Structures are given as structure tokens and as C-alpha cells.
Amino acid sequence: MILNGNQEQIDERFMQMAINEALKAIKEDEVPVGCVIVSDGIIIGRGYNRTISLQDPTAHAEMLAITAAAQNLSSWRLTDCTAYSTIEPCAMCAGALVTARIGRVVFGAHDPKFGACGSLYNIVQDNRLNHVAELTNGILEDDCANLMREFFKAKRRKEN
Numbered sequence: 001m002i003l004n005g006n007q008e009q010i011d012e013r014f015m016q017m018a019i020n021e022a023l024k025a026i027k028e029d030e031v032p033v034g035c036v037i038v039s040d041g042i043i044i045g046r047g048y049n050r051t052i053s054l055q056d057p058t059a060h061a062e063m064l065a066i067t068a069a070a071q072n073l074s075s076w077r078l079t080d081c082t083a084y085s086t087i088e089p090c091a092m093c094a095g096a097l098v099t100a101r102i103g104r105v106v107f108g109a110h111d112p113k114f115g116a117c118g119s120l121y122n123i124v125q126d127n128r129l130n131h132v133a134e135l136t137n138g139i140l141e142d143d144c145a146n147l148m149r150e151f152f153k154a155k156r157r158k159e160n
Helices: 007-027 061-073 091-099 141-159
Strands: 034-039 042-048 081-087 104-109 134-137
Touching (some): 007 034, 007 042, 007 141, 061 081, 081 141, 104 141
Parallel strands (some): 104 134
Antiparallel strands (some): 034 042, 034 081
């Protein structure tokens, strides 16, 4: 699906797809983070947080999407791809994005406690590493932040 429109419109369309992935996480009582990886206007990898259901601390949305994209392309190098994540990637995911040589990272809401694409660190743009990605943030930020806020609000209600 090659999309026409300006870059912001394209980013919003793919971020909505990442939000759709995050909604799958909610259905499994997982933290609602979703990610899609796009090459030439086509989604080649997708994922949502599955750390609890898989009992795997590395099963973050971005990690699962990277694996799917690499398998789809039969290559670990995702140089011409864009990763869309609803929440700012953590240090593990940002490191994996650099290792995969992802060309561009787009995220919705900042993560002040774990974010490694500007909040706590900026791993994807650290010139000391062997790859630097283009970075865009704030795409559908309110929608992405609200998913997290509502999820944790509901969790706190259940605990009380």
C-alpha cells in the first residue's frame, strides 16, 4: 500500500496502524505499545507488547516488529525502513533499531521514565554509534499517551 500525501499525513496513517497494534495489547492485558515497520509504503513488520503472554522481557512491540520485518526482507539490515512506535522506544529497543540500521524512527508519546530516543538518552542519534537514524516524535501524541494513561488508570482501579 503506497500512500500519497505529505509526510505528516503518511506518518499519521502509519501511526494509526501502530495504535491498532497497541489495542491488541490491551486485549491481552499487556502494556499498550504498538509498532509497525514500513518499507516503500508497505508494512513489513508489526508487533505489540507481549512480555507477559510470552513470559519474555524482550518481547516489546519494537523488538517483535523488527524481527518480523527482518524475516520479511530476509535481511537484518532495515536501512530504508521506518519504524512507527506509539511510545518512545526504551534503551533495548532503541539499541535494536540502531543494530538493524533502521533509517527512520517515528514515535507518538515521550516516555520520561524509560525513553531512549530523547527523554533519558538519544541512542538512535548517538554519533558515537555506527548508525544514526532520522527521528520524528509527537505523531498522534495525545492518542498514544491516552492509551497508556487509560490503561494504567484501569489497572489502578482494579487494584483498589
